[in-house]
Amino acid sequence: MVRAAASQFNGGDAVIRRIPYVDDKKTIRETVESAAEEGGVIAFTMVVSNLQEYLFDVAAEHDVPVVDIMGPMLNTLATLYEREPKREPGLVRKLDDDYFRKVEAIEFAVKYDDGKDPRGILRADVVLIGVSRTSKTPLSMYLAHKRLKVANVPLVPEVEPPDELFQVAPERCIGLSIDPDQLNGIRRERLKSLGLTAQANYANMERILQELEYAEQVMRRVGCPVLDVSNKAVEETANMVLDMLRKGGDST
Structure with missing residues (x-):
């Protein structure tokens, strides 16, 4: 704003000295004395x-x-909102930090989605494990918007879980279980959306039971809490995950 104003007089070549994070009277006095010596003006926020x-x-x-x-903007907004401003320095920086943490968490969730890179397991705030179609990916993205770095790992009987899964603290890992009949319905719909027959092994009940039993075995080995996501919206499951993390992994 100072530079824009100065441009109206001398082309904007005014010498501007920025003094950030002023939170003590000594700095204020030194700044004023310096401005007095140089014949300057002080603009402040x-x-x-x-x-x-x-x-x-x-x-x-x-x-x-x-x-x-x-000041004028604060006074105007105070009248508009009918309340006094917080008058806390650095709130814009806090908002910026919050935004960048969210972006970083979203990028993390994309990079370490569906077991793409097991190295993310040890770096994650929380690791989600479960069979296919237990909402691991949408849940990861929802939690990422809460600024949590989430990795998720699919559990398939034919694929040995990554070693990193057994190195992470159990309370940072959450297993997702689901009712077999509901999973069968979800998978059938998924196959239809892909133009495939609902009779594929992916939606076979015997196969589903095999996968769920295997997933339960892995979850017991990890020692992690388990959430039943049957008939639950992603938002509801996410709130349960957040609550469990606050309690240190206690699912009770």
């Missing part, structure tokens, strides 16, 4: 009231012009 008042007082002592950039 501090939101802490006592520091603002100190700046105005010291600037008045040294006859240094001061411009409150954020």
Whole structure:
């Protein structure tokens, strides 16, 4: 804003010195004294009231012009929202950090989805394991939007689970189980959507029971808590996962 204003007078070649993270009176006084020596102007965005008042007082002592950039906007929004601002410094940075953590978590979930790379297991905040069509991927993405790094691993009888799965802390791993009949229905619909016959081995009840039994064995070896996702929306399961993580993996 200062540079844009200066451009109206001298092409925007004003010397601008940024002094970030001002949270003490010593820095304020030093800044004012420096501005006084150089004949400068101070434009600020501090939101802490006592520091603002100190700046105005010291600037008045040294006859240094001061411009409150954020004040008018804060006052306008306070009237609009009918409440006082928090006046906490650094909230924008916190919001930015929150955004980038979410993006990082989403990228992590994509990279380590469906057991693509077992190295992600040891780096994950939580690892989801279960047979195909137990909502591992949508659950991973939902939790990623909660800023959790999630890896998920499909359990298939013909494929030995990665060694990393047995190295991760059991409370950071969550098994997903499901009612066999419901899984059968889900898989049949999946086959139809792909233009395949519902009689394929993927939706065969004997095969499903075999997979679920194998998955249960692996979950017992891992020692992880298990969630039954039958008839549950992804949001409901995600809230249960978050609650379990807060409790340290206790599914009771």
